[in-house]
Amino acid sequence: MRFDVITLFPEWVATVIDQGVVGKAADRNLLTLNCINPRDYSTDRHQTVDDRPYGGGPGMVMKADCVLQAIRAAKQQNAGKVLYMSPQGKPLSQTVLRQLSTENAVIVLCGRYEGVDERVLALEVDAEYSLGDYVLSGGELGAMVLIDSLARLLPGVLGHEASAQQDSFVDGLLDCPHYTRPESIEGLTVPEVLKSGDHGAIAKWRRKQALGVTWLKRPDLLVNRILQPADQKLLDEYKREYKIF
């Protein structure tokens, strides 16, 4: 998947491919990142990219001309949709990401200041995405979140086991607890079932924990969700045991 990111902070955004899973995907050419700076398309001698808002008020607006030119430069190399990261966008979710991961390429526009001139949206933007209902200082973290979360969904990026787990587990529930050695830490031990070697019992325990942890920490994820009878039974068990201990 190819990403062309339009940003006033290209060096920062480029660091997303320096580490970890995204870095490996980039090394293997499963993911390509190119950053384009609208400042390079500014025509005045101060390379201005922002201006005062019509109607007055605080803050500045990203000028349409250099952003449009940057988008059109991106479009010469990338036939993908133009995504605008903004607080007005649709919240990113694993469902949205799964859909986006089928694209061959995307152009990601990062706003700064109060945002970009509305006519850029009208002319060039296909979709608008937000990270959630809190205030950032620009769209760059949004672009980096998009690249990180999409990289893990690209075929071949994660190993077989991890992607199979992703398929079975990204299922609208939180993950179960995890343990590694040693067996005891300050008196806290590993649940016996995880040492039993009984893979059926382990799978059942993990499912029950995932349901229980979701019920405890994110009950909103279970509202309007009809559980399979087997899952309902596991969650009922979890709730009963939770009340006792």
Ligand code: 9D3
């Ligand atoms: C007067 C209100 N403005 C400032 C508080 C609104 C505003 C403008 C521009 C708020 C944030 C921003 C910059 N934010 C982003 O570019 C952004 C963002 C975000 O702020 N929250 C969640 N997701 C995103 S994606 C891009």
